[in-house]
Amino acid sequence: MTIPPDSSALAAQLLAIPGVAEIFPPSPPIVQLSTAAAGLLTRSPIRADLVEVKQTSGGTRITAKIAATADQPARETGRRVVDSLLAAAEPGAEVTVQIVRVS
Amino acid sequence: MAPTGEDGADSPWEDVSDGTLVGRAADGDVAAFETLVRRHAPMMRAFAARMLGSVSAADDVVQDSFLIAWRQLPTLHDPAAVKAWLMKITSRQALSCLRGRPFDRAVPERECAVPPELQPESVVIRNAQLRALAAALEAVSEDQRQCWLLREVAGLSYEQIAEELRIRPSAVRGKLARARASIYARMEGWR
Amino acid sequence: MTENTPTRLDCGKTIEELSAYLAADRLPPNPDIDTCPECLSALDGLDHVAQLSRDLIARDIGRQSDPPESWITTIMSNIAQEVRSGRSLPLRHDNPEVTLSITEGAVRALVRSVGDGIDGVVIGRCRIDGDAETLDAPVQVTITASILWGRSPQDLSEVLRGRVHDALRQHTDLRVAAVNIVIDDLHHIIAESQITAESPIITESEDPT
Numbered sequence: 040m041t042i043p044p045d046s047s048a049l050a051a052q053l054l055a056i057p058g059v060a061e062i063f064p065p066s067p068p069i070v071q072l073s074t075a076a077a078g079l080l081t082r083s084p085i086r087a088d089l090v091e092v093k094q095t096s097g098g099t100r101i102t103a104k105i106a107a108t109a110d111q112p113a114r115e116t117g118r119r120v121v122d123s124l125l126a127a128a129e130p131g132a133e134v135t136v137q138i139v140r141v142s
Numbered sequence: 143m144a145p146t147g148e149d150g151a152d153s154p155w156e157d158v159s160d161g162t163l164v165g166r167a168a169d170g171d172v173a174a175f176e177t178l179v180r181r182h183a184p185m186m187r188a189f190a191a192r193m194l195g196s197v198s199a200a201d202d203v204v205q206d207s208f209l210i211a212w213r214q215l216p217t218l219h220d221p222a223a224v225k226a227w228l229m230k231i232t233s234r235q236a237l238s239c240l241r242g243r244p245f246d247r248a249v250p251e252r253e254c255a256v257p258p259e260l261q262p263e264s265v266v267i268r269n270a271q272l273r274a275l276a277a278a279l280e281a282v283s284e285d286q287r288q289c290w291l292l293r294e295v296a297g298l299s300y301e302q303i304a305e306e307l308r309i310r311p312s313a314v315r316g317k318l319a320r321a322r323a324s325i326y327a328r329m330e331g332w333r
Numbered sequence: 334m335t336e337n338t339p340t341r342l343d344c345g346k347t348i349e350e351l352s353a354y355l356a357a358d359r360l361p362p363n364p365d366i367d368t369c370p371e372c373l374s375a376l377d378g379l380d381h382v383a384q385l386s387r388d389l390i391a392r393d394i395g396r397q398s399d400p401p402e403s404w405i406t407t408i409m410s411n412i413a414q415e416v417r418s419g420r421s422l423p424l425r426h427d428n429p430e431v432t433l434s435i436t437e438g439a440v441r442a443l444v445r446s447v448g449d450g451i452d453g454v455v456i457g458r459c460r461i462d463g464d465a466e467t468l469d470a471p472v473q474v475t476i477t478a479s480i481l482w483g484r485s486p487q488d489l490s491e492v493l494r495g496r497v498h499d500a501l502r503q504h505t506d507l508r509v510a511a512v513n514i515v516i517d518d519l520h521h522i523i524a525e526s527q528i529t530a531e532s533p534i535i536t537e538s539e540d541p542t
């Protein structure tokens with residue numbers, strides 16, 4: 040067994056890839072209308088992981104949501120991100136990458 | 143790194159119609175929605191303040207209304223009719239706010255910044271007329287005032303008002319008639 | 334002014350009756366009212382009260398202080414939490430353990446920024462029709478746009494279509510069969526109120542290839 044990759048190390052690794060503008064936590068908090076309207080919305084003190092790393096019975100599952108810069112083909116950026124995550128994880132890891140913005 | 147506002151911070155869309163902006167906002171464009179907020183908030187706030195008798199309650203209601211509008215925008219069939227739609231949402235939120243709290247109207251009559259003696263006579267008369275109306279509006283019953291504002295300011299149909307107030311359209315008609323007669327009577331000196 | 338203002342006119346009709354008549358949009362027509370000068374004058378007055386209500390709100394709008402910027406910021410930060418991602422549109426990758434995709438929301442935003450980059454064009458809606466969640470399934474992209482008054486809809490549509498095709502080819506793996514442009518609005522120079530809701534809609538469709 041290899042040590043599962045560390046989320047923040049993965050995030051730093053992805054941010055260094057050309058074409059990656061930003062990384063977002065895969066599971067954002069849900070806003071309730073009442074708290075939102077009262078202006079009471081505060082961020083959770085515990086920051087969500089930017090890159091989600093989960094151990095399942097099937098192995099490691101890594102999920103990342105990124106914003107790509109428009110000066111490079113976003114689909115190529117996505118492939119670079121995927122390859123970078125695959126390289127960091129044990130063989131057979133399941134990798135999910137979603138591009139949520141190109142700008 | 144690119145800024146979050148994909149379309150820039152300032153509004154370049156002053157001349158762009160509601161319909162086009164609604165289309166963008168329905169697709170998820172936050173900046174287009176902000177332009178709609180700035181464009182329509184004044185009317186919604188003024189209307190809600192008259193409904194609720196409180197400026198701060200009105201601001202809360204309008205804030206809520208915009209959040210609901212954002213969620214429901216993709217279901218809006220006629221994007222060009224967004225103003226009437228926003229007023230309907232505001233009406234509904236204002237009414238539910240009224241249902242949920244005790245009656246505590248603080249009359250939102252704001253004093254004019256310019257002293258009367260410095261204003262043209264027509265403006266003085268006009269302002270007196272509007273003050274008389276504001277007072278008359280405060281004097282009618284709560285349900286009559288609601289009907290009145292929903293019909294004459296928010297532009298809701300009798301059927302829509304009936305639905306919002308959970309009464310029959312014929313009852314809406316009756317309340318409106320009584321509200322109008324009573325306001326008219328109270329404004330005798332100014333008509 | 335007293336609280337007990339008499340509401341019966343000299344002709345015998347009450348203000349309440351007349352107000353009810355107005356509330357019924359003066360239907361069915363009542364000749365007694367429609368031919369009585371006193372009633373007609375009272376009806377005008379009652380009508381005026383309605384107009385005055387709108388004037389009152391207009392005056393309120395002029396007098397109310399602008400909401401603090403933080404009030405707008407609260408609205409905007411709340412809605413920003415509710416992103417409209419839409420569908421996940423797959424991007425190609427050889428490894429079967431990999432799921433790589435771009436959101437429909439990201440593609441729409443891309444189309445908007447490409448379109449807005451063309452002088453005289455403001456994009457409205459962008460719709461992706463077809464089974465966009467399956468690689469290689471053909472899709473049609475339909476875009477509504479507002480153009481600057483006086484510009485050629487045909488020319489701008491051509492430029493817009495070309496740029497959208499390029500951007501989608503560059504950034505996505507969508508198989509775009511057609512980009513349809515609908516110019517349904519005009520902006521600038523003429524005021525919004527002067528544009529009728531039914532201004533001519535120009536649709537430029539592309540034959541699916």
